[in-house]
Every structure is written in C-alpha cells, then in structure tokens.
Amino acid sequence: MEVENEVDNGRASSEEPDVEEDETLAPDGFGMGATNTDEEIEVAQQGDESDPGSDSAVSSEDESIAAPVLHPDDEASDNPLVEDNDDYEEQIRREAFFAPEDDTKKSKAKQSSSDSFQNMSLSRPILKGLASVGFSTPTPIQAKTIPMALLGKDVVGGAVTGSGKTAAFIVPILERLLYRPKKVPTSRVAILMPTRELAVQCFNVSQKLASFTDITFALLVGGFSLREQEKTLRGRPDILIATPGRFIDHMRNSPSFTTDTLEILVLDEADRMLEDGFADELNEILTTIPKSRQTMLFSATMTSRVDSLIRLGLNRPVRLLIDSTNQTVTTLTQEFVRLRPGREDKRLGYLIHLCKGVFSTRTIIFFRQKKEAHRVRILFGLCGLSSAELHGNMSQDQRLSALTSFRTGEATHLLATDVASRGLDIKGVETVFNYTAPQNLNIYLHRVGRTARAGAPGRSCTLAAESDRKVVKAAVKAARAQGAKVVSRNIDSSAVDQWQEKIDGLADEVDAILQEEKALKQMGEAERDVRKAENVMEYEDEIKTRPRRTWFESEKEKKEARAKGAVELNGVQGGKSKTEGKGKLSGKERKSLDAGRERREGRVWKKGRGDGLVKGKAKEKGNGKVKAGTRDKGARKGKAGKVRR
Numbered sequence: 001m002e003v004e005n006e007v008d009n010g011r012a013s014s015e016e017p018d019v020e021e022d023e024t025l026a027p028d029g030f031g032m033g034a035t036n037t038d039e040e041i042e043v044a045q046q047g048d049e050s051d052p053g054s055d056s057a058v059s060s061e062d063e064s065i066a067a068p069v070l071h072p073d074d075e076a077s078d079n080p081l082v083e084d085n086d087d088y089e090e091q092i093r094r095e096a097f098f099a100p101e102d103d104t105k106k107s108k109a110k111q112s113s114s115d116s117f118q119n120m121s122l123s124r125p126i127l128k129g130l131a132s133v134g135f136s137t138p139t140p141i142q143a144k145t146i147p148m149a150l151l152g153k154d155v156v157g158g159a160v161t162g163s164g165k166t167a168a169f170i171v172p173i174l175e176r177l178l179y180r181p182k183k184v185p186t187s188r189v190a191i192l193m194p195t196r197e198l199a200v201q202c203f204n205v206s207q208k209l210a211s212f213t214d215i216t217f218a219l220l221v222g223g224f225s226l227r228e229q230e231k232t233l234r235g236r237p238d239i240l241i242a243t244p245g246r247f248i249d250h251m252r253n254s255p256s257f258t259t260d261t262l263e264i265l266v267l268d269e270a271d272r273m274l275e276d277g278f279a280d281e282l283n284e285i286l287t288t289i290p291k292s293r294q295t296m297l298f299s300a301t302m303t304s305r306v307d308s309l310i311r312l313g314l315n316r317p318v319r320l321l322i323d324s325t326n327q328t329v330t331t332l333t334q335e336f337v338r339l340r341p342g343r344e345d346k347r348l349g350y351l352i353h354l355c356k357g358v359f360s361t362r363t364i365i366f367f368r369q370k371k372e373a374h375r376v377r378i379l380f381g382l383c384g385l386s387s388a389e390l391h392g393n394m395s396q397d398q399r400l401s402a403l404t405s406f407r408t409g410e411a412t413h414l415l416a417t418d419v420a421s422r423g424l425d426i427k428g429v430e431t432v433f434n435y436t437a438p439q440n441l442n443i444y445l446h447r448v449g450r451t452a453r454a455g456a457p458g459r460s461c462t463l464a465a466e467s468d469r470k471v472v473k474a475a476v477k478a479a480r481a482q483g484a485k486v487v488s489r490n491i492d493s494s495a496v497d498q499w500q501e502k503i504d505g506l507a508d509e510v511d512a513i514l515q516e517e518k519a520l521k522q523m524g525e526a527e528r529d530v531r532k533a534e535n536v537m538e539y540e541d542e543i544k545t546r547p548r549r550t551w552f553e554s555e556k557e558k559k560e561a562r563a564k565g566a567v568e569l570n571g572v573q574g575g576k577s578k579t580e581g582k583g584k585l586s587g588k589e590r591k592s593l594d595a596g597r598e599r600r601e602g603r604v605w606k607k608g609r610g611d612g613l614v615k616g617k618a619k620e621k622g623n624g625k626v627k628a629g630t631r632d633k634g635a636r637k638g639k640a641g642k643v644r645r
C-alpha cells in the first residue's frame with residue numbers, strides 16, 4: 001500500500017513542505033524532526049544491522065568508493081556542529097598547530113582590499129588571464145587565500161563545492177612563478193589530485209589562467225603515454241599536475257625527473273588524499289619533496305583534525321574555512337524520495353520514471369558499483385534514454401569521451417561511481433541523482449556539489465531506503481541546520497510499478513547484451529595477448545636492454561597499504577580505534593615519519609624555508625644545486641618493487 005505522500009494525481013511534483021507537511025516529511029527524512037523517538041530507535045537498530053553486509057559487498061565491487069570503515073570526520077559529520085563539539089584536547093592541539101587567528105586577522109587590511117583581483121597586487125598577465133576566463137570578482141575563498149598564499153604561508157582551505165577553490169591556489173602560484181629565476185628551467189610546483197579527470201580539469205583551467213605568461217605545465221596522470229610525459233618532464237616544466245600513482249612512477253623511473261626542486265605542493269581534495277587508499281603514495285611523495293616547501297590543502301570537506309594533517313609537515317598553516325563544515329550551497333534544493341519497505345526492489349522503476357519525466361536533461365546519477373552503472377546504461381539505451389557512463393572499469397579515452405558527450409549534451413545522463421563525485425566542474429548540471437545514498441555525509445556533499453556551482457541553481461534527488469537511512473538522516477540534519485531547501489518529492493507509484501514491470505521484462509535482453517560484451521572483451525584480450533607475444537618474440541633483444549621499470553606497489557601491496565593506511569590515518573580497524581579511538585599517530589610512527597623525511601632531506605636539500613620563491617625577488621640561489629647521484633630511486637621504501645619491462 002502506498003503512503004500518502006508518495007501518491008499524487010498521476011504526475012510527479014516537487015514542493016517545499018510547509019509546517020504541516022514537515023511532519024509528513026519527517027519520517028521520510030528518517031526521523032528528522034520526528035517526535036516519535038521510539039520509532040526512530042527501532043529504525044536505527046534495523047539499519048545498523050543491515051548496513052555492514054551491504055557495505056562490504058559494495059567495497060569489494062568498486063575500488064572507487066570509500067572504505068567501509070568510518071572516518072573520524074564522518075562520525076563527527078553526523079553532527080553538523082561538529083567543530084563546536086570538538087573535545088578540549090583537540091582544540092588545544094589545533095591552537096598549537098595552526099597559525100593564530102589573530103595573524104590571519106592582521107591581514108584584514110589586505111583582505112578588505114581583496115574584494116577585487118585588481119587590489120590584490122596581481123601582475124598584469126595574471127589579471128588578463130582572469131579576465132579571459134570571465135573571473136571579474138574573487139569568490140570568498142579566493143579573497144581569503146590569494147593574499148595568504150602570496151605570502152608563502154601554508155594553507156588549509158575549505159569552502160563549499162563549486163566556490164572556486166581551484167583558482168584560489170592557481171592564481172597565487174602563477175603570480176609567484178612570474179618572478180622565478182629563468183636561467184635554468186626548474187619544476188617548482190606539484191599539484192596532486194585524486195582522480196585523472198580532476199587533474200585534466202585542473203590542467204586545462206591552469207593553462208587558461210596562465211595564457212598570458214610563459215609558465216609551463218606537465219600533466220602526469222595514468223592512462224596517458226608515459227613516454228610523452230617523460231619527454232615533457234625533460235623540459236623541466238614549472239608546474240606538475242598529477243595523480244599520485246603516476247607521479248611516483250615518474251619519480252622512480254623517469255631519469256630527468258627530480259622532486260628536489262619543488263617548492264610548492266598543493267593537495268586538492270586533500271581529505272580524500274589523506275584517506276587510506278593514498279596513504280603510502282602520499283608518504284613516498286612527501287618524503288622526497290623538500291620540507292622547506294609551501295604546502296596548501298583544499299577541499300569542500302576539509303578536515304582540520306590535527307592528527308590527519310600532522311603527517312604533511314605543515315608549518316603553522318593558516319586555516320581558511322569559509323563556511324562551517326557540512327554545508328551545501330544555498331542555491332541547491334535537496335529532494336528525497338522515500339522507498340518504503342517492500343518497494344526497495346523498485347529502485348530502477350523510480351529511476352527510469354523520474355529520468356523520463358522529470359530529470360530528463362543534464363543529470364548525473366551516482367551508483368555505488370561500477371557494474372550497476374554499466375547495467376543501467378544498457379537499460380537506459382533500451383528505454384530510449386541517451387547516457388554515458390564514468391567509472392574505473394573504463395579506459396582513460398572512454399572516460400574522457402564519456403565526459404565530453406555529457407558536457408556537450410549528446411548524453412543527457414551521466415551514470416557514474418564516486419570517481420566522479422569530487423571536483424568535477426561541468427557547466428549546467430541540473431540534477432544530481434543518488435540512485436543509492438553514498439557511504440557517508442562527506443561523499444554526499446561532494447556528489448550533490450556537482451550541481452548548483454558558482455551561484456547557479458541546481459537540485460539533488462536521493463532515493464532513500466532503509467539501507468540509506470544513516471547518510472540520508474545526516475544529510476537532512478545538516479541541511480536543516482543551515483536552513484537549506486529540503487523537499488519531499490511525491491511520486492506516482494503506479495507509474496513506477498509500470499516502469500518496473502517493463503524493466504523486469506527487459507532483464508533477459510540486458511543479460512544477453514552483457515554476455516555479448518563479455519565475449520567481445522575476451523576476444524579482444526586474446527588478440528592483444530597474441531600481438532604482445534609476437535612483439536616480445538620480434539623485439540626480444542631490444543626489450544631486454546631497456547632499463548627495468550619499477551612499480552610503486554603490487555596490487556597485493558596496495559591492498560595491504562590500504563588496510564595499514566586505514567589504521568594509520570583513521571586509527572580505525574573494523575570500526576575500532578587503534579590508539580584510544582582518536583585516530584592519532586603514535587609517537588613512534590610520527591618519529592619514524594619525521595626521521596625518514598629528514599634523512600632524505602639532509603641528503604638532497606639544504607635550502608632554508610625563506611629561500612623559496614619570493615615575489616619580486618628572483619633568487620637563483622639553490623637552483624640546480626642538487627648533487628648528481630643523490631637520487632635513490634626504487635630503493636626509497638626499501639621495497640624490491642615490481643619490475644616491468
């Protein structure tokens with residue numbers, strides 16, 4: 001039987017709940033504002049029981065989703081006022097770790113004049129670059145960050161999705177590079193991003209902003225030719241924009257690449273980069289980049305938990321947080337569709353019904369599993385919807401062409417996993433649809449942040465069944481706390497049932513297509529193997545003489561590293577803390593990290609902090625002074641490394 005607010009007069013409609021409807025919305029929002037606490041407790045218990053199973057199934061399927069263990073920030077993020085509730089000890093540590101607020105306020109004069117780019121002491125080529133991309137006024141995070149970054153300070157920056165964080169770090173970098181010593185080409189800046197698409201996007205934006213300068217770039221990401229990138233690196237480009245894996249590959253295997261000269265390190269989507277999956281990569285990179293660097297971290301869900309940041313070797317960073325945590329932009333309308341028990345297996349019916357009738361254009365749909373996204377793509381095709389898919393099972397070419405077809409409107413729907421949840425900036429996305437809720441509030445905020453960017457309106461719609469309860473509850477709570485627009489969508493359940501029937505009828509056809517694809521893939525792989533064997537036979541001698549390429553980690557090592565990283569970063573294993581549940585690095589771990597870093601720096605880098613890029617004061621000193629033979633590739637982690645020829 002359908003409940004009242006799931007039925008309307010045969011059409012889907014969206015409405016802002018008034019006070020009375022709020023009561024109706026409350027249970028749909030999983031107890032948000034509901035007065036019947038008994039019922040809520042019962043629901044909570046049921047949800048908790050069912051969660052772990054579904055989580056583990058998901059995590060084994062899709063590498064791109066977050067680990068099933070809770071991140072301390074997520075635990076905290078259930079409470080939108082988390083910052084206020086931090087324990088006293090953490091506050092003390094934070095005060096010691098970050099530059100005092102007063103220091104930041106001292107630059108008030110500077111900041112009050114930073115309401116325009118012209119007043120920020122930026123050079124003409126940079127102002128021209130900004131004008132050419134249509135940026136006339138700095139966004140709040142840009143107004144705060146640019147003056148601080150120009151002073152060479154370490155920065156921990158947080159502002160809602162789509163608020164212009166990319167330019168906030170690119171602009172001051174470009175400005176400072178204008179005054180670099182130019183006699184010896186030197187790579188001075190590394191910007192690390194968690195996904196290839198983001199790196200490509202950042203590369204494009206940076207190039208546009210730098211189009212009136214002579215600053216050079218390299219894009220170092222997987223899926224593109226290693227040799228081409230090696231060739232580019234030989235020219236020592238000023239700025240390297242990279243994903244961590246490929247960055248390390250070059251560190252180890254590209255003879256012309258040195259990290260010793262890097263003076264600025266940026267981690268975009270920094271909280272993601274601090275997660276377990278990147279722990280070892282980050283450690284390897286951090287131990288090779290000079291400690292005297294300027295480090296800048298950005299994310300819409302930026303953590304300011306000292307334990308997470310300590311490993312990065314920040315030097316009294318300035319904390320620039322524009323909005324309180326867990327906020328969405330004010331131009332976003334968040335809809336939730338409750339799937340009541342018994343209707344949960346009709347998700348596809350809801351999805352197709354809504355995509356056919358309501359969200360028919362420029363919609364990103366998020367799935368937890370790659371194979372789910374792919375299956376729905378086939379289904380969409382059979383139902384007459386043009387879609388593209390984006391997930392980690394695709395080649396880089398396929399991923400980029402999927403994005404292009406969605407950007408151009410050729411595909412009306414982008415079916416994605418969380419590989420697309422962060423940072424992607426696609427103009428005019430009207431709707432973000434959560435086919436299933438993500439694993440935690442942070443990912444939810446990033447997902448819905450793909451719409452309503454840079455002041456534009458947008459909406460999100462989340463199908464919310466019992467298994468989605470926890471995140472939906474946190475999202476609604478956070479939305480309410482900031483006074484965001486939350487809407488209950490009424491759905492014509494008979495139309496959903498009709499679609500579901502049709503979809504069930506298409507199951508065999510979908511399976512047949514999947515089988516066909518599988519057979520084609522196997523044929524392709526067999527052909528490739530034959531070609532490879534022929535090549536090996538033909539060029540055996542030459543291949544043997546090639547230098548041995550070392551891998552950072554094997555798949556097994558990577559898995560182990562993830563588990564280790566979870567403990568190291570989150571202090572959580574299977575939901576339990578290692579160190580008093582606080583996620584702290586032990587003194588021993590911290591010491592060994594520092595010792596490793598210092599050992600390496602002592603060997604390759606002698607410059608003091610003040611010797612970096614200084615605006616208007618070009619310094620040749622220190623450039624090209626790295627002694628030959630000081631690089632110790634492959635042996636850095638004491639790992640044998642996998643060898644590829």
Ligand SMILES: Nc1ncnc2c1ncn2[C@@H]1O[C@H](COP(=O)(O)OP(=O)(O)OP(=O)(O)O)[C@@H](O)[C@H]1O
Pocket residue numbers: 134135136137138139142159160161162163164165166167299300422423424425449450453454
């Ligand atoms: N000063 C500005 N004036 C006008 N538009 C801007 C300005 N700065 C950035 N934008 C635009 O805002 C959009 C969002 O910028 P950006 O991708 O840097 O956001 P973000 O804060 O990094 O988002 P996310 O957290 O999702 O990564 C982009 O389309 C960009 O072109």
